[in-house]
Amino acid sequence: MFSNIGMPGLLLILVIALIIFGPSKLPEIGRAFGQTLNEFKRSTKGLVNDELTSKEEEPSSK
Numbered sequence: 001m002f003s004n005i006g007m008p009g010l011l012l013i014l015v016i017a018l019i020i021f022g023p024s025k026l027p028e029i030g031r032a033f034g035q036t037l038n039e040f041k042r043s044t045k046g047l048v049n050d051e052l053t054s055k056e057e058e059p060s061s062k
Helices: 006-021 026-057
Strands: none
Touching: 006 026
16 A cells, blocks of 8 residues: 555655644654554454464364
8 A cells, every 4th residue: 555655755744744733743643553553453463363263163074
């Protein structure tokens, strides 16, 4: 998704965010974004692990 942005695009996004939110709010926004990503990773890992566990528990039909 973000593979086509590149360095200039990231800098532009950072400058726009700095203008919109101001320098005092950016660390808070970054922290909240990081926590959201961590929670998403944890939940998807849990879903994958649950799916693998349920597949292992199914008896084979052969």
